[in-house]
Amino acid sequence: MPRVLKKPSSTGCSVERALSLIDGKWKIVILYKLLRGTLRFNELRRLIPGVTQRMLTNQLRELEADGLIVRVVYAQVPPRVEYSLSARGESLEPVLLALKDWGDTNLSSIEAQAA
């Protein structure tokens, strides 16, 4: 497994470094979905149309490695894995909500213009 340094990070300002933790095609959406509570793997998959299981796994692993989410595995058959926000992940709530508010307010006009 590569799992190499994709984040040399410490490039610049705090915004830039904060960004490195949530960059990735799906991380913010995942975090946003988890705001409402714990979700299982396939529940997340259904909530995020377009994500492949490979990418979902990858992004979840990175979020876990960065301490933003918690992964709990129940040793049973069938397997059951639950993902939830860590305290640190929850601290991102203002950012996520600000982004959603902005989207709700501005997306329609922007998409209309772009078309």
Add this chain to the structure above:
Amino acid sequence: MPRVLKKPSSTGCSVERALSLIDGKWKIVILYKLLRGTLRFNELRRLIPGVTQRMLTNQLRELEADGLIVRVVYAQVPPRVEYSLSARGESLEPVLLALKDWGDTNLSSIEAQAA
């Protein structure tokens, strides 16, 4: 110039679509730097260590196409091009500030843990 469809977008929820406007390696940082006021091309370049002029140009073009920034060219020698936030770009301020606050608060502990 390709400038093709890199954003099929309209994939899912509002957060996801909002995200598509600010994804890209440098967009959020650029927007954040412009919060403080108008900047010229090379000023931005100096403020964002690590960005290449190619990427800076690309990201500025996309931000302009999405109506988040305004590009003003002064016909003179030497050339002078100024970038500033559009009204829509300024409306992102809560998001950008929330992200910076989060970074300031949590980055040190996260980076300590990661190490």
Add this chain to the structure above:
DNA sequence: CTGCATCCGACCCGATACTG
């Protein structure tokens, strides 16, 4: 159900050289 391994194409993005 929840993954991991592999193949493989697409594109991102850096380096470099050149222009008005």
Add this chain to the structure above:
DNA sequence: CAGTATCGGGTCGGATGCAG
């Protein structure tokens, strides 16, 4: 100063198949 053009490698990410 503020770009554009081109080359090329590295990575992202989709599809598929297999496993516990």
